[in-house]
Amino acid sequence: MTLTNEKSSMARRFRGFLPVVIDVETAGFNAKTDALLEIAAVLLELDEQGFLHKGKTYAHHIIPFPGANLESSALKFNGIDPYHPFRLAIAEKEALENIFKPIRKEIKATKCTRAILVGHNPFFDINFISAAIKRTGIKRSPLHPFSTFDTATLGGLAFGQTVLARAAEAAGIHWDSEKAHSAIYDAEGTADLFCDIVNRWQTLAPFDFNPE
Numbered sequence: 001m002t003l004t005n006e007k008s009s010m011a012r013r014f015r016g017f018l019p020v021v022i023d024v025e026t027a028g029f030n031a032k033t034d035a036l037l038e039i040a041a042v043l044l045e046l047d048e049q050g051f052l053h054k055g056k057t058y059a060h061h062i063i064p065f066p067g068a069n070l071e072s073s074a075l076k077f078n079g080i081d082p083y084h085p086f087r088l089a090i091a092e093k094e095a096l097e098n099i100f101k102p103i104r105k106e107i108k109a110t111k112c113t114r115a116i117l118v119g120h121n122p123f124f125d126i127n128f129i130s131a132a133i134k135r136t137g138i139k140r141s142p143l144h145p146f147s148t149f150d151t152a153t154l155g156g157l158a159f160g161q162t163v164l165a166r167a168a169e170a171a172g173i174h175w176d177s178e179k180a181h182s183a184i185y186d187a188e189g190t191a192d193l194f195c196d197i198v199n200r201w202q203t204l205a206p207f208d209f210n211p212e
Helices: 006-013 071-079 092-110 124-135 152-158 164-170 182-202
Strands: 017-026 036-044 052-061 114-119 143-150
Touching: 006 017, 006 036, 006 124, 017 092, 017 124, 017 182, 036 092, 036 124, 036 182, 052 092, 052 143, 052 182, 092 114, 092 124, 114 124, 114 182, 124 143, 124 152, 143 152, 152 164
Parallel strands: 017 114, 114 143
Antiparallel strands: 017 036, 036 052
């Protein structure tokens, strides 16, 4: 099967949405009060046979916003020192704008209407991003405000596993628990899992890119 229009194939595959895998690391569970500390976004590419592949990763360490709460248990869990001098962290607004810029460019290139966040239990990620957007006064987000693709649900369907590490291992994807809980590692691992599930389905029931 050969796609007739490579640039619009992604839009046809996901009903006008551009899937973008995003992971955040935070200083707690409350999106309104707890600091957003890391964000990573992985773009995805669709080949001529309709198979999905991991593209470029964009990521930033983020300076806690003024007055942000920092839960010690969360920092112990993810191993982040928010004020470490070698983090090279930047402000929330700059980080989000830098992440959104290539997403907007890819939306235009693929003729999609909007990006949709792909994540593992993405309700958490989209809430922290939405809170940061509100705090920083960013006027236009490329992400759908509430619709998401959840690899916990998809992993449960495909492999009977809802934990990211276990679903990845069930898919034959190497998972290093020592590197987990960084935004880049978790986003790229989630991207591998999402691509694997989509591609398994493409093998079993090929998507019709050229309906009559």
